Amino acid sequence: MTYKIAILGASGYTGAELVRLIASHPSIEIAALSGNSKAGQSMAQVFPHLRHLDLPVLTTIADVDFSGIDLAFCALPHKTSQEVISKLPKSLKIVDLSADFRLRDPAAYEKWYGNPHGAVEIQKEAVYGLTEFYRDDITAARLVAGTGCNAATGQFALRPLISAGVIDLDDIIMDLACAVSGAGRSLKENLLHAELSEGAHAYAVGGTHRHLGEFDQEFSLLAGRPVEVQFTPHLIPANRGILATNYVKGDAQAIHNVLEKAYEGEPFIEVLPFGEHPSIRHIRGSNFCHVGVVADRRAGRAIVIAALDNLTKGSSGQALQNANLMLGLPETEGLMMAPLFP
Amino acid sequence: MTYKIAILGASGYTGAELVRLIASHPSIEIAALSGNSKAGQSMAQVFPHLRHLDLPVLTTIADVDFSGIDLAFCALPHKTSQEVISKLPKSLKIVDLSADFRLRDPAAYEKWYGNPHGAVEIQKEAVYGLTEFYRDDITAARLVAGTGCNAATGQFALRPLISAGVIDLDDIIMDLACAVSGAGRSLKENLLHAELSEGAHAYAVGGTHRHLGEFDQEFSLLAGRPVEVQFTPHLIPANRGILATNYVKGDAQAIHNVLEKAYEGEPFIEVLPFGEHPSIRHIRGSNFCHVGVVADRRAGRAIVIAALDNLTKGSSGQALQNANLMLGLPETEGLMMAPLFP
Amino acid sequence: MTYKIAILGASGYTGAELVRLIASHPSIEIAALSGNSKAGQSMAQVFPHLRHLDLPVLTTIADVDFSGIDLAFCALPHKTSQEVISKLPKSLKIVDLSADFRLRDPAAYEKWYGNPHGAVEIQKEAVYGLTEFYRDDITAARLVAGTGCNAATGQFALRPLISAGVIDLDDIIMDLACAVSGAGRSLKENLLHAELSEGAHAYAVGGTHRHLGEFDQEFSLLAGRPVEVQFTPHLIPANRGILATNYVKGDAQAIHNVLEKAYEGEPFIEVLPFGEHPSIRHIRGSNFCHVGVVADRRAGRAIVIAALDNLTKGSSGQALQNANLMLGLPETEGLMMAPLFP
Amino acid sequence: MTYKIAILGASGYTGAELVRLIASHPSIEIAALSGNSKAGQSMAQVFPHLRHLDLPVLTTIADVDFSGIDLAFCALPHKTSQEVISKLPKSLKIVDLSADFRLRDPAAYEKWYGNPHGAVEIQKEAVYGLTEFYRDDITAARLVAGTGCNAATGQFALRPLISAGVIDLDDIIMDLACAVSGAGRSLKENLLHAELSEGAHAYAVGGTHRHLGEFDQEFSLLAGRPVEVQFTPHLIPANRGILATNYVKGDAQAIHNVLEKAYEGEPFIEVLPFGEHPSIRHIRGSNFCHVGVVADRRAGRAIVIAALDNLTKGSSGQALQNANLMLGLPETEGLMMAPLFP
Known part of the structure; x- marks a missing residue:
């Protein structure tokens, strides 16, 4: 049909x-x-x-x-x-x-x-559209609200850790490198090639980015108490991709175990072997999200890095994944294409 | 099967x-x-x-x-x-x-x-692997020789024109802008990001590029007499894509007519409306080739521009298209994905 | 003073x-x-x-x-x-x-x-502001008209050749790769990073670019007869630089000799050894123009390539060079900085 | 002389x-x-x-x-x-x-x-070559050791804060976006244009980057006790520039005051107005370092961002600044050129 x-x-x-x-x-x-x-x-x-x-x-x-x-x-x-x-x-x-x-x-x-x-x-x-975590609700929903692309990236890295209680909820720092298509086809000086290329700068610094509304809502819900992360996105000269580098306090190996278990069987979330971490060049144009965990030299601290394509897994791919569920189709239909590299 | x-x-x-x-x-x-x-x-x-x-x-x-x-x-x-x-x-x-x-x-x-x-x-x-022009031979072949990526781009623009006799065979100038993946994963100083980015330079200038062997062979065969084009490739700071700007002498409208007719029904070759011309950003990651014709201000001269992705239509996509034929599969199977933009 | x-x-x-x-x-x-x-x-x-x-x-x-x-x-x-x-x-x-x-x-x-x-x-x-060719007039002028950036690049390659009568005036093809700052700080979709990066396309194809007015005026004046070149600029994903690849009919060695002699002693024009050709990455941010000549495999044809920075030698550097003359200052004052590489 | x-x-x-x-x-x-x-x-x-x-x-x-x-x-x-x-x-x-x-x-x-x-x-x-902080020793030195380029960037942001005791020494997170020329002219796959362009990835994650040796030495010396920062550099597709985003605990306004006072009169260090933050596109090719401070939404937390050109202020410009002092020349001689933008 x-x-x-x-x-x-x-x-x-x-x-x-x-x-x-x-x-x-x-x-x-x-x-x-x-x-x-x-x-x-x-x-x-x-x-x-x-x-x-x-x-x-x-x-x-x-x-x-x-x-x-x-x-x-x-x-x-x-x-x-x-x-x-x-x-x-x-x-x-x-x-x-x-x-x-x-x-x-x-x-x-x-x-x-x-x-x-x-x-x-x-x-x-409305059902919040982060498929991997609201699958049943989405299947039954009439209206699904797709997530912010930064919000999706950060949540793929952190949700299982907050649920499992393996990280300190008061000291989460999320530092993002965001490609420019996330800003849309809008005519702004700082999105011109001549300005952005060979550039890199932070924006919405200090907790003013709107995707924080999603983090606050979702993380607080998971934790059963208010959680406020620090979040600084940076614009980099690339077209597609978000790389979220998360600094957390917790045992790196335990964190990796939680993520591996949480995403076992998930068709689009790839947890890398412990100590490896992703690059946006390896998910371009695809619906995959790569997540890696590295232990810091300081005991009890870890870096959790997630990468996805903001236009695919971060928005339109996610939207299609949700539509598949809502229409009773296989969730992965039309979404298994490999990333484009180079 | x-x-x-x-x-x-x-x-x-x-x-x-x-x-x-x-x-x-x-x-x-x-x-x-x-x-x-x-x-x-x-x-x-x-x-x-x-x-x-x-x-x-x-x-x-x-x-x-x-x-x-x-x-x-x-x-x-x-x-x-x-x-x-x-x-x-x-x-x-x-x-x-x-x-x-x-x-x-x-x-x-x-x-x-x-x-x-x-x-x-x-x-x-061996059968020369430019599918659209050697389709029957390829279907019957055991060994197909994939074309050079630059050679494919130039031939898509010029073959029908040479066959139809609508351009001067002694004054064909082919000027190419080539993305860097065409050079392969080879470790050379001039392929480093720090050198190539923000750069643009010609290479193999003056008729020394090896793909000229293919042009000479194919164009002479089509014309029934020796044809030697001028061909200057340029390396530009992009990853995928070849843009071939061909300067020919002939009637632009006649040229456009010939191309439209030649590629009628071809699934991968898109001839743009007369006066429009292509960009490599619109074929990235796909098996499509876009071809456009513009009349020059000087009567009797035209510019024919072709664009394709060197890794897809210029090599691996072409290879799969040929393999489909050789295996008795539909020619387009696995190849109809849309380009990735932006 | x-x-x-x-x-x-x-x-x-x-x-x-x-x-x-x-x-x-x-x-x-x-x-x-x-x-x-x-x-x-x-x-x-x-x-x-x-x-x-x-x-x-x-x-x-x-x-x-x-x-x-x-x-x-x-x-x-x-x-x-x-x-x-x-x-x-x-x-x-x-x-x-x-x-x-x-x-x-x-x-x-x-x-x-x-x-x-x-x-x-x-x-x-008004005096036409191509310093190397209008030096005396500029020195005495009240009003100097800076040249187009593409117009400057093409003229550095071709003026001495037209003056010396060493090329066929009816078959000059000028193919340009232009960086994006030449389009100014204007808010247009095709100048956005997400559109231009990983792209390359021609514009003003077929003889509609306004800088042709300058070429027609200057080349015809030099030749003492109408000269109409073919001229196709391409936009490439770089910020600064114009690379003009000129296809001419004439003896390559004679062409090189004429250029070497014409630019002998010029502080900003570097004629490369015969057979070498320039890259825009080697003139970025400077007032230098590099010119190279390569013989084509077909006898009697040559490729002359010129490179300069559109914002410096192509406009503001040229303007300052002219201002130095008009104010009685040394022509090179404030302009001898080396290019920025990488 | x-x-x-x-x-x-x-x-x-x-x-x-x-x-x-x-x-x-x-x-x-x-x-x-x-x-x-x-x-x-x-x-x-x-x-x-x-x-x-x-x-x-x-x-x-x-x-x-x-x-x-x-x-x-x-x-x-x-x-x-x-x-x-x-x-x-x-x-x-x-x-x-x-x-x-x-x-x-x-x-x-x-x-x-x-x-x-x-x-x-x-x-x-040997004298450690961070000019602004070792000026007298450098003036008298025979041998000066230029700093790491990342090490310089991080220290410009943090040294005055550690000296003044306005930040928590146990929770300093330094997240860097580094352009590729910092890796030198070395032939490595991940430095190829086709790999790096459209990419972004962290490297030396978890505290293994050698510049940490400098941070540990200098920060501990300033603090009079061991200080170990967390430090994650990221490679981004740009040629020049380092953007260091530092997450610190302390009063943002006090931090800004300390930096303004510390760099008052410094010719190369520009402290931006409170709430503003820098971009690498605004320091390219120059010896300037821009530093900005933004308050986080969470009280008692601040983001301090520093930007410099790794090849200029981060290495060769710094080296010349030191050489000027060692030779008895004005410190800024030959170094006041403006950045190249765009």
Whole structure:
């Protein structure tokens, strides 16, 4: 059986990544593509790398015919997403890639995103989309909220450790190297090649990055008490990939054991042998996440490093993985392609 | 039915690219991998991006058991390749990615490669592996010689034009921008990141590049008279992709018509609308080749630009396309993945 | 003696490059900086790499006090530049980096730039700013029109050859690899790191690039007859540098001899030994231009390759070189810094 | 007066950087250049970006005539350096860029470098070359040991804080993003453009990086008790620059005050306004170090970020700054060039 899906917001990078992935998916068909600012254009005009595909023309959201569509991916900016989703048919399954339904507490949403939540009722039914940890809920869900890409990376490294109680919850430092596609196709001076190339700088330093809302929510829930990590993302001159270097206090070998056990049988999470650690060049374009653990020279301290592709496992690949579950398809369908290297 | 293949020389970039592609192929299974200098290692050690795959350990070529293997890909250096292939079972189908069997004339081989050919008898049965132009021969062949990556790019732009007689054969200038993976995993100062990044330079200037042997052979054959193009490759700071800018004398619109007709129905060759031209960022990691034609301001002159991924359509993707034909499989099987962008 | 200068349009890349160069100049002092859209900001805010310098705050052009200023650099967009310069004191020496005064024929200006020229009288006194070829005129000039960066690169390769009559004037093909800073600090999708990095594409293909106006004007003047070159620039993923690969018909050795003689004693033009050719990584950040000549395998054809830094020798370095002459200073003052490598 | 210097090991990146800097120095002249593996070649052959300079031909060290030479820069590999320096004239002033004389305790040297020190007597007279903190000793020294480039970056961020007692000495985490030229011109697979570009990975994780020897020595000395920081360097796809993100416990505003006061009047150290932080793109090719402080959302925690160019302020610029002092020249001579951006 083939399911029909729509992608709302197909003119951004995560939208294009969804098209790339679904184009090879045996059981899902793209029935509609929207992109308000580019309505009327073909995907080949907006994304020439997709020109070999026979795709619907981009329309406005208003012009999408949702009858016959099983599931919609919303790759829209936050705030726009909640407005759009409020008006979609209630029977439609939805995977939202924006930040709008990630935070369960509307007050937390307002704190991190600066505006009151406009679809509180819908938010109540949203399931947090970190597949490996919310698999059953996602399978049963109508609305799944895709995670932040940094938030996914950090959680793959730390969730099992917090659950298992093997690290000090008051001294977690998460230092990220983030490739530039995570910032989207936005026209900003610091995203220009001439500025970013040969550069490297931190951003949202000191605890102002919005993905902290997700860390606070999820880690506190796991720990049963408030957990506030330190989190500093850095922008580096690469297109895809997040490398999260986590400094934790705990026994490195015990930490490795916990991770190995937690991810045993997981198709997309690869725990490296103890002492090895990952590189973003080895997960590019794939849905895999590599996690490594190294003991520090100081006893009782460890470095846990996770790497994934922000556009794939960090957003659109995760979204498709969730959609597979929601549609009753095998979770890995269309997602097992190997990374592109070099 | 599943066919079993071996990859000889799996520790280089084209070997790894074959593994990447075949890992998603529904009808081909990797039965053996050799890499003499890395024998005994796992592919995960040599190429960590492949660590999620269950692959045979690397062995020496001598240790490969060819019984039960239907086809071998040889991704070995030239000269080594002819020595190895001479000793392989005569029943084995072979796709060779080296330069050893591309040139039909042993004298031409010696001229361009500097050593006498050591397997002249085998060379006689080799079919030149530019799939779109040698499809029937390849389907029937036991030994197919994969083309040079630059040679493929230039031929996709020019072959139909030479056949149709729409361009001046004495004034063809081919100017290439080549990404660095084409140089292989070789340890040379000018391939270091610190040297190549922020650089751009020509190489093999003036008609010394070995792929000219292929152009001379093929274009002269098509034209029925000697054709010698001018050809200057440039190394640019990118990992994958070849952009061939061809300066020809002829009517641009006629040229475009010829190309459109020549590639009608071809699954991998996309001729862009007249006046548009391609970028390597739009074919990365895929088996597609984009071709565009623009008229020059001077009447009777045109610019024909072709773009492909040197590791995929330029070598390993082409090799798999040929193997599909040789094994009686659909030509496009395992090769329709969309390019990776950004 | 110290001369005082103003930089109008200091918030773009060429403006910042002028500041970088003049900051180390022993006889020139920066008295005023304008940048209308950033007026009121310090240069450290707009260009943090200049934060160690004690510089005037950015003002509007209207707020610049030109009394006491000896020379103004105008690093403004074309069209704006002619409007601004029309209103500047007639006693002020001016080096204009825009396209506004490069073309002597107002009709040619209108053809290439799309609008009628608005300062025809002033244009009459403008001297074309290719220092090595207009040295005496520049020394005596009040207004010097800096050349296009691509135009400079191509002319360094070809002017002496056209003058000496050693190449066929009807078959000149100029193929350029251009780094991205030449496009300025403009917010365009194709200049984003995520789009440009790992990309390479031609632009203004077929004879539509505006710098052709300069080539046509200068080459025809030199030849005493119309000369129309073919010219295809390519954007590559690097920040600084232009590599111009010129395909000409003529005797390579004679061509090399002409270039060596033409540039004998020139402080900034380095003619490489016969058969060698340059790379942009070897001129980065400097005022040098490297030129090389290689014979093609086909008799009577040669490849002439020139490399320079578009922001330095291609614009701001050239501008300072001209200003030195106009102020009676040694031509090389403040410009002999070595390239930055790696 | 002009001083004559020799550069031993001029065929590596730090050697070439010394030549670049000294070429513009008004009071220092390059009298000899050695490079054993490239002896007999000109610098233009080894480093074409220096072809405009009139430089001595590379010789072996044995062939350098040290009479008349005031100071030698040794840019040799560690271990080789101590052997060479042992045999140099005792009257010669020496700035060593290797690791051989950085650690005062021979046991520490052996621990970090794996071999017993072979020149213990000479080591006793070596002064640690972090100019801003050892200025008087360096002025009087015969032998100065240049610091590690990572070691310099971390110390600029942390030394004043340790001295002032404003941070917790037991919880210092230093996370570095390092450009690739720090690895030198060495032929390693992971330094190839095809591998490093689009990559990012940690190395020497867990406290095994040799520069920790310097941190341990210097920080413990300042604190009067053992201090062991955690230190994880990451390799990023850029050519020049180190960004050190330091996680410390202490009052952010107090930390900023200490740094501002400590670096008041320092010509090369720029402390950014409170809350701002640096990027490596703003110090490229210069001798400046930018330092910023941001308060974390968690009270009592701060992030201190320092950026410098590993080849300039991190090695060759520092070496020249020290040489200026040793020769009685103004400390900043030849070093005030602005960074290259973009």
